[in-house]
Amino acid sequence: QVQLVESGGGLVQAGGSLRLSCAASGRTFSSYAMGWFRQAVGKEREFVAAISWSGTSTDIGDSVKGRFTISRDNAKNTVYLQMHSLKPEDTAVYYCAAKGWGMSWYDYEYDYWGQGTQVTVSS
Numbered sequence: 471q472v473q474l475v476e477s478g479g480g481l482v483q484a485g486g487s488l489r490l491s492c493a494a495s496g497r498t499f500s501s502y503a504m505g506w507f508r509q510a511v512g513k514e515r516e517f518v519a520a521i522s523w524s525g526t527s528t529d530i531g532d533s534v535k536g537r538f539t540i541s542r543d544n545a546k547n548t549v550y551l552q553m554h555s556l557k558p559e560d561t562a563v564y565y566c567a568a569k570g571w572g573m574s575w576y577d578y579e580y581d582y583w584g585q586g587t588q589v590t591v592s593s
Contacts, residue, residue: 471496471582472495472496472499472502472568472581472582473494473495473496473582474493474494474566474567474568474582474583475492475493475494475495475584475585476490476492476565476584476585476586476587477490477491477492477493477587478490478491478587479564479587479588479589480588480589480590481591482556482589482590482591482592483556483591483592484557484558484592484593485556487552487553487554487555488553488556488589489550489551489552489553490506490550490551490553490587490589491548491549491550492504492506492548492549492550492551492566492584493546493547493548494547494548494549494568495547499544499547499568500523500524500544501523501570502523502568502569502582503520503521503522503523503568503569503570503573503574504520504521504540504542504549504566504567504568504569505517505518505519505520505521505566505567505568505569505573505574505580506518506519506540506549506564506565506566507565507566507567507577508560508562508563508564508565508589509562509565509586510559510563513562515565515577516531516533517531517575517576517577518530518531518534518538518551518564519531519538519539519540519551520540520573520574520575521540521541521542521549521573525541525542525544528540528541528573531575534553534560537553537554538551538552538553538554539551539552540552549566551564551566553589556589556591558591558592558593559591560589560591561589561590561591562588562589563586563587563588563589564586564588564589565583565585565586566583567580567581567582567583567584568580568581568582569581569582
């Protein structure tokens with residue numbers, strides 16, 4: 471089992487920045503690929519970013535490419551989502567997730583999920 475707890479969400483003005491954190495506990499964090507997803511009200515869950523277990527490979531969703539980056543610190547059992555140039559359409563609940571083996575864009579491939587953190591971007 472892996473327990474995931476997100477933090478760092480909040481209210482920010484358009485054009486601002488936020489850094490989300492996801493702290494993991496339980497089984498060996500460094501053996502899992504990690505992903506960030508988001509879900510806005512009335513919309514399906516959307517892939518945001520993923521990172522390999524080693525941190526050497528990342529993948530960023532098309533809607534946030536060039537504005538968001540993902541990183542991890544295996545010594546701290548934490549994965550981060552750095553968000554810049556935020557837009558009102560980035561408003562959503564952001565979830566981190568863990569999966570064995572490689573990265574994936576598909577939420578159904580992830581085994582463990584956090585409870586989510588709300589990000590609200592005002593115009």
